[in-house]
Amino acid sequence: MKRLGLLLVWLLAVGAAPVRLITDISQNRIDIVYTFKGAELLVFGAIQYPRGSVPDERPGLAIVVRGPAEPITLRKKARVAGIWINTASVRFETAPGFYAVATSAPIKTLVDERNAAIWEIGVDYLQLSPSTGGGTEVDEFTRGLVDLRRRTGLWSEQEGRVGITQNILYQARITIPAAVPVGAYTAEIYLIRHGKVIARSATPITIDKSGFERWVYVAAQTQGLAYGFVAVWLALVAGWVASLIVRRT
Amino acid sequence: MTLYLPIAELSVNWIVIVGLGALVGFLSGMFGVGGGFLTTPLLIFYGIPPAVAVASSATQITGSSVSGALAYWRRGGVDFKMGGVLVAGGFIGAALGSVLFRWLQQLGQIDVTINLVYVLLLGTVGGLMLRESLATMRRTARGVVPARHRHNPFIAALPWKMRFYKSGLYISPLAPLALGAIVGILTVSLGVGGGFIMVPAMIYLLGMSTNTVLGTSLFQIIFVTAATTMLHSVESQTVDIILAGLLLIGGVIGAQLGVRAAQRLSPVRLRLGLALILLAVAIRLAIGLTLRPAELFSIFGPA
Numbered sequence: 001m002k003r004l005g006l007l008l009v010w011l012l013a014v015g016a017a018p019v020r021l022i023t024d025i026s027q028n029r030i031d032i033v034y035t036f037k038g039a040e041l042l043v044f045g046a047i048q049y050p051r052g053s054v055p056d057e058r059p060g061l062a063i064v065v066r067g068p069a070e071p072i073t074l075r076k077k078a079r080v081a082g083i084w085i086n087t088a089s090v091r092f093e094t095a096p097g098f099y100a101v102a103t104s105a106p107i108k109t110l111v112d113e114r115n116a117a118i119w120e121i122g123v124d125y126l127q128l129s130p131s132t133g134g135g136t137e138v139d140e141f142t143r144g145l146v147d148l149r150r151r152t153g154l155w156s157e158q159e160g161r162v163g164i165t166q167n168i169l170y171q172a173r174i175t176i177p178a179a180v181p182v183g184a185y186t187a188e189i190y191l192i193r194h195g196k197v198i199a200r201s202a203t204p205i206t207i208d209k210s211g212f213e214r215w216v217y218v219a220a221q222t223q224g225l226a227y228g229f230v231a232v233w234l235a236l237v238a239g240w241v242a243s244l245i246v247r248r249t
Numbered sequence: 250m251t252l253y254l255p256i257a258e259l260s261v262n263w264i265v266i267v268g269l270g271a272l273v274g275f276l277s278g279m280f281g282v283g284g285g286f287l288t289t290p291l292l293i294f295y296g297i298p299p300a301v302a303v304a305s306s307a308t309q310i311t312g313s314s315v316s317g318a319l320a321y322w323r324r325g326g327v328d329f330k331m332g333g334v335l336v337a338g339g340f341i342g343a344a345l346g347s348v349l350f351r352w353l354q355q356l357g358q359i360d361v362t363i364n365l366v367y368v369l370l371l372g373t374v375g376g377l378m379l380r381e382s383l384a385t386m387r388r389t390a391r392g393v394v395p396a397r398h399r400h401n402p403f404i405a406a407l408p409w410k411m412r413f414y415k416s417g418l419y420i421s422p423l424a425p426l427a428l429g430a431i432v433g434i435l436t437v438s439l440g441v442g443g444g445f446i447m448v449p450a451m452i453y454l455l456g457m458s459t460n461t462v463l464g465t466s467l468f469q470i471i472f473v474t475a476a477t478t479m480l481h482s483v484e485s486q487t488v489d490i491i492l493a494g495l496l497l498i499g500g501v502i503g504a505q506l507g508v509r510a511a512q513r514l515s516p517v518r519l520r521l522g523l524a525l526i527l528l529a530v531a532i533r534l535a536i537g538l539t540l541r542p543a544e545l546f547s548i549f550g551p552a
Contacts, residue, residue, distance in 0.1 A: 034491075036253040037260055073549040075357050083538040085361045086547070144546035178253070178260040213255040220256055220486045228482030231308050231490050232475045235497065239315025242501040 020048040021189050021201040031210035038178040043187050044171035054167050060110045060192035061162045062121045063172045067098030068183035074145050090141040093129035097181035099155045102172035104162040112195035119190055119197055123155050153177040182208050256489035257301045263495055270499025278507025280523045283310040283442030283470055299360055301489050303440030304481035308493035310442040311474040313500045314467045321464025328415035328461045332468040334422045335429035339473035342433020347480050350438045357549055363439055368535045374445055375527030382520040416457040424455060436477050442470040
């Protein structure tokens with residue numbers, strides 16, 4: 001809060017030409033260690049108005065935190081000869097591994113369709129680049145994907161959850177679930193007026209495994225053979241120790 | 250209570266995993282099976298990615314087989330010559346299995362195939378064991394000593410016969426080689442030791458004397474599951490050491506309790522119990538295959 005206060009004082013004193021967004025995040029780096037149960041990011045900042053003239057109108061804001069996009073294949077089960085097996089599939093080239101948006105108002109009223117599509121504000125406006133099948137099938141698969149990702153907490157929309165103070169300061173909490181993919185994330189803030197994005201800022205966030213977990217992961221990826229030997233050796237030792245215990249009792 | 254698994258990339262309740270290992274260890278101590286056929290489906294059910302569950306379960310089986318095999322070895326219950334042939338077959342099967350596994354993964358049919366093969370195998374083996382143990386119980390009730398049937402005519406006709414003194418056999422090594430290979434395929438693709446197939450096959454098809462069957466099958470399982478761990482580590486990086494370690498801790502404790510429980514029960518009752526467990530798992534999986542799944546869509550990672 002002290003940081004926010006200083007920011008506010010500085011903003012009122014300086015003032016500059018275009019509307020600008022100044023952002024900070026509670027953590028620029030999330031380390032996944034053995035106790036990792038998920039995290040909560042506090043994204044906060046201030047709107048810097050030209051000549052310090054704060055409008056009476058409450059500003060519209062959308063805060064988007066997104067993870068690395070990766071190609072995935074979505075398969076749908078269908079009944080074949082009495083059992084359910086995977087049949088049709090659609091490949092999505094750019095599905096983000098994590099996507100959370102918090103807004104100051106319902107997305108439908110906050111931003112117009114065009115701007116929502118350009119800046120990907122809202123889960124329904126994500127550009128997933130589906131690459132097989134045609135028309136209705138793709139729509140159905142897209143809905144299926146959105147539904148799956150929403151339920152695992154990897155994609156979320158929190159409408160009306162951006163707190164705004166004195167039309168200048170803003171803040172939102174973004175929940176990061178434990179099953180989050182690692183990689184380079186960004187926190188994007190969009191200032192929206194009459195349905196159009198008039199200012200934006202982006203801040204990088206890194207989510208990565210740390211300490212022992214990272215060490216194990218890197219070893220598995222780069223030293224497959226040695227990792228395998230260690231795994232087998234551990235299993236053999238555990239079995240041998242167990243047989244000693246059994247013999248003694 | 251939660252612990253993050255670095256390879257599976259999710260947080261688990263470690264008490265649940267250790268408990269799972271203990272349950273499976275209890276069964277393996279009690280029935281002399283590795284218990285992979287329970288570990289893999291239960292891990293997948295808990296939310297561990299199937300590939301990680303299969304690979305890490307193989308690592309755990311190595312550990313639980315070592316303590317069993319050592320105990321049988323001290324009592325002279327391991328036929329190393331027969332074991333060697335089975336291991337050679339197992340390595341061939343593991344190599345074939347990993348090719349098959351990757352092909353099915355690309356087709357997107359790996360989970361359905363795993364479930365279907367489980368239903369067929371567990372259903373068949375469980376059904377046969379149930380029939381056999383019930384028949385034995387009825388016969389002993391009537392006081393008739395069962396005649397041991399040996400020498401399957403097809404296997405007796407195979408060429409290049411060898412003597413396996415410890416098992417009391419004079420048969421072609423091709424039969425155990427093929428058996429080892431089939432088990433090897435299952436180990437790589439399903440994350441099972443394969444004892445539940447190998448033990449009945451050794452008794453009923455090869456006609457091995459029962460005192461070397463369990464020790465020799467465990468001997469084969471150690472080598473083939475170790476090779477499987479290496480294969481998965483190098484090719485797909487899906488062995489989660491932390492997960493395997495948790496399962497091992499539970500398995501060690503459970504196995505001891507299982508061995509003690511087994512000493513109070515007759516072998517026929519044990520076989521009956523195992524048959525019922527196998528059938529229960531098969532039925533549960535069959536229901537899962539035929540009922541409309543709650544989730545029609547599933548995500549497959551970058552491929």
